[in-house]
Amino acid sequence: MTMAASARKPLIAGNWKMNLNHLEAIALVQKIAFALPAKYFDKVDVTVIPPFTDIRSVQTVVDGDKLLLTYGAQDLSQHDSGAYTGEISGAFLAKLGCTHVVVGHSERRTLHAETDEIVLAKTKAALKHGLTPIVCIGEGLDVRESGEHVAYNVAQIKGSLAGLSAEDISKTVIAYEPVWAIGTGRVASAEDAQEVNSAIRAAIAEIADDATAAGIRILYGGSVNAKNVGDIVGQNDVDGALVGGASLKSDEFATLSAIAAGGPLP
Numbered sequence: 001m002t003m004a005a006s007a008r009k010p011l012i013a014g015n016w017k018m019n020l021n022h023l024e025a026i027a028l029v030q031k032i033a034f035a036l037p038a039k040y041f042d043k044v045d046v047t048v049i050p051p052f053t054d055i056r057s058v059q060t061v062v063d064g065d066k067l068l069l070t071y072g073a074q075d076l077s078q079h080d081s082g083a084y085t086g087e088i089s090g091a092f093l094a095k096l097g098c099t100h101v102v103v104g105h106s107e108r109r110t111l112h113a114e115t116d117e118i119v120l121a122k123t124k125a126a127l128k129h130g131l132t133p134i135v136c137i138g139e140g141l142d143v144r145e146s147g148e149h150v151a152y153n154v155a156q157i158k159g160s161l162a163g164l165s166a167e168d169i170s171k172t173v174i175a176y177e178p179v180w181a182i183g184t185g186r187v188a189s190a191e192d193a194q195e196v197n198s199a200i201r202a203a204i205a206e207i208a209d210d211a212t213a214a215g216i217r218i219l220y221g222g223s224v225n226a227k228n229v230g231d232i233v234g235q236n237d238v239d240g241a242l243v244g245g246a247s248l249k250s251d252e253f254a255t256l257s258a259i260a261a262g263g264p265l266p
């Protein structure tokens with residue numbers, strides 16, 4: 001790899017999951033913006049990922065107050081439009097000013113039976129509409145305990161990006177989220193995150209090329225908070241975090257974003 005880790009600007013993405021109505025969303029974005037002044041955004045990208053029903057309200061605050069944080073969605077349809085009741089098109093998200101969309105989160109893979117093929121189709125849909133897909137992968141506890149976690153994640157990322165051009169892959173963000181660390185308070189060690197993230201980067205070099213692998217941002221997710229984020233993003237191949245629970249607390253989210261930026265604390 002030719003690009004130093006420091007050349008990849010960290011990304012902190014706050015996945016709110018199914019929390020907060022649109023009024024609560026407005027309040028949280030305003031509090032985050034207050035706690036995280038503009039000076040941090042040279043060194044870290046920050047995006048919030050609210051439920052669909054909050055996005056228009058978040059857009060209003062971000063545009064109205066000219067905030068530097070961006071926002072996205074937690075999922076999208078693989079289709080553009082049509083008879084897909086309950087689905088949301090990437091075109092709609094783009095029209096609302098979304099920059100990012102999470103695809104293949106383990107909760108979607110587990111609760112909605114999303115396979116690598118579906119994740120790939122959604123990744124393509126995101127790219128088609130100019131959205132940055134945050135492609136999630138991660139092993140369950142059984143795989144971790146079997147010691148096969150590196151091979152499992154490499155297979156999952158290859159399946160989720162299969163056939164994409166190097167140019168398309170370079171427009172994605174990858175998030176390694178070990179399922180056993182999500183919402184459990186049981187965070188992977190910084191070394192665990194580095195081990196898998198470096199294997200993912202090597203896999204990207206294989207399916208794309210070295211420059212794409214060196215430039216792509218690979219996040220870690222799973223019980224990240226202000227206390228552990230420094231060690232995690234301090235690893236060579238960890239370029240930020242996909243944050244769940246801690247993204248719902250404005251001060252903690254601002255603090256961990258500032259730490260990812262290299263400080264000082266807000």
Ligand SMILES: O=C[C@H](O)COP(=O)(O)O
Nearest residue numbers: 015182183222223244245
């Ligand atoms: O998308 C975020 C992850 O699922 C992590 O959630 P968590 O930080 O609550 O463990």
